[in-house]
Amino acid sequence: MSQVNESEEDQYIVNESSEINVGETIGWTDKLLSSLHAFKSRNYTLYFIGQLISTIGSWLQIVAEGWLIFQLSRSAFYVGLSAAASTLPALFLSLIGGVIVDRFPKKKVIMVTQTCSMILAFILGILTVTNLITVWQIILLAFLLGIVQAIDIPARQAYVSELVDDKKLLSSAIALNSTIYNSARVVGPTVAGLLIAGFGLGMAFLLNGFSYIAVIIALYFIKTKVVPLKVHASPRKAIQEGLNYAFSHPTIKTLLMSTVMISIFGWSYSTLMPVIAHDIFNMNASGLGYLYAATGIGALFATVMISAYSHKISPYIFIIGGNILFAIMLIFFTFTRNVYIAYFFLFVIGFSLVGMFAMINTTIQHAVSDNMRGRVMSIYTLSYLGFAPIGNFEIGYVAEKWGPGFAIRISAFIVLLMGLYFYKNLKQVKKAQMKYDETHLA
Secondary structure (H helix, E strand, C coil): CCCCCCCHHHHHCCCHHHCCCCCCCCCHHHHHHHCCHHHHCHHHHHHHHHHHHHHHHHHHHHHHHHHHHHHHHCCHHHHHHHHHHHHHHHHHHHHHHHHHHHHCCHHHHHHHHHHHHHHHHHHHHHHHHCCCCCHHHHHHHHHHHHHHHHHHHHHHHHHHHHHCCCHHHHHHHHHHHHHHHHHHHHHHHHHHHHHHHHHCHHHHHHHHHHHHHHHHHHHHHCCCCCCCCCCCCCHHHHHHHHHHHHHHCHHHHHHHHHHHHHHHHCHHHHHHHHHHHHHHCCCCHHHHHHHHHHHHHHHHHHHHHHHHHCCCCCHHHHHHHHHHHHHHHHHHHCCCCCHHHHHHHHHHHHHHHHHHHHHHHHHHHHHCCHHHHHHHHHHHHHHHHHCHHHHHHHHHHHHHHHCHHHHHHHHHHHHHHHHHHHHHCHHHHHHHHHHHHHHHCC
16 A cells, blocks of 8 residues: 555645745745756656657647648537547546556557557648548547557556656656646647648648657666566456555545546537637637647646645645636636637636646655556546546537537536535545545554
């Protein structure tokens, strides 16, 4: 079981001593620098650089693919269907991916998945450049990429703990992992919009394919200690062990359930961004990139805040507060027709949503035991991506019938109700966690 130095009450719950003191000797700069400690590890530094380049490339493809399918179909439903196809495999394969991650060297698994992702990106780029691309080809390639990601994502999540030489650097590494994604959210969409306007959609896909080479090179030069791999009696038993562990742990169980709900009704709003950019704000691909970038700037700011204050403020403040703030701002966003006000709302939406997810991820990573890490992170991937097709399909269908604004408001209202329910039951979760600790950590 996970070894925790402090009690769960101290780790996960805000109390009087956890309030931020203005007179603290540790300033903002020191806290920010402490979040960079993972760069002391050569392995992590190589991994960070490779992943940052690759993730920027992935955002080029996200923006270009959404715009391309909307241009081909002029249908919110097909935009949602394409997004659903990319995440559907996670619903069926994430748990199997976790078994693979715990059974085989994570570095080799990631090498294979990144190579497969690169090939799919090149295929999409070539078909687009040659004007042979169709809606159903995009959906098929999105589905195949989803299969790869169902294994790749839990592998990358679990691999972080092997990259840092000192386990004290794990918190920094997890925070910097969020920085990779959120920095790419700022740079990628902006570059994508300009690239599409100047060179066409196909170039964005091709550059994404080349970006995977950075990760493959980084992995080649990374040298880590050989980690003993647990041999499971059967994949079915291994999956059952992971599920039993995750859902008997009160904190992990609660966070996974929250992730499922937000995955269905929270993230789905971004699926409709190409429709909103074109129909509401009369924007082209460059404008779509700016909308994504506004969200990314907020997300990046959230990552910095969490890196600086995650040890001083209860995770539940970030999680519940982020949940409620996200839902309210998303509702406001659907009523504005002023693009500059929309940028502000998207900034806050990115800040609250990604801050919430970053803290959920960090809390789970700290709580889980090493021998269960791959399987638990695969369950997190299942919660995060596997249920997203439901939300993508639902929001695409509702938007097609009653408009994107109405579809997003319905989803945001459900997220708001979930946040209030989580807040109401927070004390029960804390008590259950304390009882669990007394039994398992004695």
